[in-house]
Amino acid sequence: MRHTKQRKLILECLRMTTSHPTAVEVxxxxxxxxxxISLGTVYRNLDYLCSHGLARKIDTCGERxxxxxxxxxxxxxxxxxxxxxxxxETGPGISxxxxxxxxxxxxxxxxxxxxxxxxxxxxxxxQKRQPSKTNP
Amino acid sequence: MRHTKQRKLILECLRMTTSHPTAVEVxxxxxxxxxxISLGTVYRNLDYLCSHGLARKIDTCGERxxxxxxxxxxxxxxxxxxxxxxxxETGPGISxxxxxxxxxxxxxxxxxxxxxxxxxxxxxxxQKRQPSKTNP
DNA sequence: GATAATAATAGTAATTATTACTATTAATGG
DNA sequence: CCATTAATAGTAATAATTACTATTATTATC
Numbered sequence: 318m319r320h321t322k323q324r325k326l327i328l329e330c331l332r333m334t335t336s337h338p339t340a341v342e343v344x345x346x347x348x349x350x351x352x353x354i355s356l357g358t359v360y361r362n363l364d365y366l367c368s369h370g371l372a373r374k375i376d377t378c379g380e381r382x383x384x385x386x387x388x389x390x391x392x393x394x395x396x397x398x399x400x401x402x403x404x405x406e407t408g409p410g411i412s413x414x415x416x417x418x419x420x421x422x423x424x425x426x427x428x429x430x431x432x433x434x435x436x437x438x439x440x441x442x443x444q445k446r447q448p449s450k451t452n453p
Numbered sequence: 454m455r456h457t458k459q460r461k462l463i464l465e466c467l468r469m470t471t472s473h474p475t476a477v478e479v480x481x482x483x484x485x486x487x488x489x490i491s492l493g494t495v496y497r498n499l500d501y502l503c504s505h506g507l508a509r510k511i512d513t514c515g516e517r518x519x520x521x522x523x524x525x526x527x528x529x530x531x532x533x534x535x536x537x538x539x540x541x542e543t544g545p546g547i548s549x550x551x552x553x554x555x556x557x558x559x560x561x562x563x564x565x566x567x568x569x570x571x572x573x574x575x576x577x578x579x580q581k582r583q584p585s586k587t588n589p
Numbered sequence: 590g591a592t593a594a595t596a597a598t599a600g601t602a603a604t605t606a607t608t609a610c611t612a613t614t615a616a617t618g619g
Numbered sequence: 620c621c622a623t624t625a626a627t628a629g630t631a632a633t634a635a636t637t638a639c640t641a642t643t644a645t646t647a648t649c
Contacts, residue, residue, distance in 0.1 A: 436567075457626060
């Protein structure tokens with residue numbers, strides 16, 4: 318609701334990078350411009366940005382969450398060892414099989430081991446408990 | 454390596470359910486048969502089973518990991534509110550667009566909001582640091 | 590521009606999931 | 620059966636994230 322310096326800085330930082338940083342990485346970055354910003358503020362604002370459609374949380378194969386200012390659906394390449402996330406360069410209408418082809422991922426330098434496909438939604442129980450705002 | 458009672462019980466528990474339980478949920482379940490089993494043992498064995506191809510770790514939209522004894526690639530439906538995971542009933546060769554169609558997910562009762570596609574692999578840095586055993 | 594209301598912040602404490610540690614137990618090979 | 624040692628139970632430590640609280644700063648209104 319309020320446009321604080323901290324919030325603007327955090328969003329700007331997220332938009333300037335393609336590295337899908339963790340909360341702590343964002344924190345380290347924004348501290349260069351605002352040395353006494355609080356880590357709690359970074360977490361709170363990343364959540365705020367996600368809940369307002371300005372960023373997205375990414376489930377990696379590591380232990381911490383990463384954030385992405387690109388909110389449109391797109392494919393990620395994730396390292397199952399260190400949790401690193403890169404954007405895959407794919408066109409629309411790609412099939413899971415096509416994704417596995419080396420020519421689609423060679424540029425990343427990754428050794429591809431699999432594709433993960435998940436459908437996201439809201440389960441019956443949560444629909445009852447918390448009716449969706451997009452379908453009143 | 455050793456087939457302990459605990460390890461067998463944990464795998465059995467994971468294979469008996471389709472609910473993709475968390476480590477704590479597995480712990481609560483196996484305690485019915487072995488009341489003084491340790492939570493650390495559950496975590497250690499779930500990791501062991503995953504690293505030996507007998508189970509899989511699932512990144513949900515919640516804060517804790519879930520486990521699945523089905524190791525073949527398959528599509529999950531994940532609740533973005535509570536992190537619940539269900540198996541999607543889909544045939545092979547499905548495209549991301551097809552996945553979104555209501556007829557493919559109606560049985561789940563979920564309100565579908567998106568599809569998440571990630572390519573999994575090992576990044577160049579981790580390949581150097583930790584050479585893959587499947588490609589010596 | 591000054592002022593009032595209050596959302597957001599900094600700093601700290603608390604929580605929670607997971608991992609590490611260590612003495613003891615039990616599975617396996619000989 | 621016995622020796623070896625991987626695995627365990629129980630506890631402590633770690634690490635990511637969230638909660639709390641007094642203070643600050645943004646925004647709407649005058």
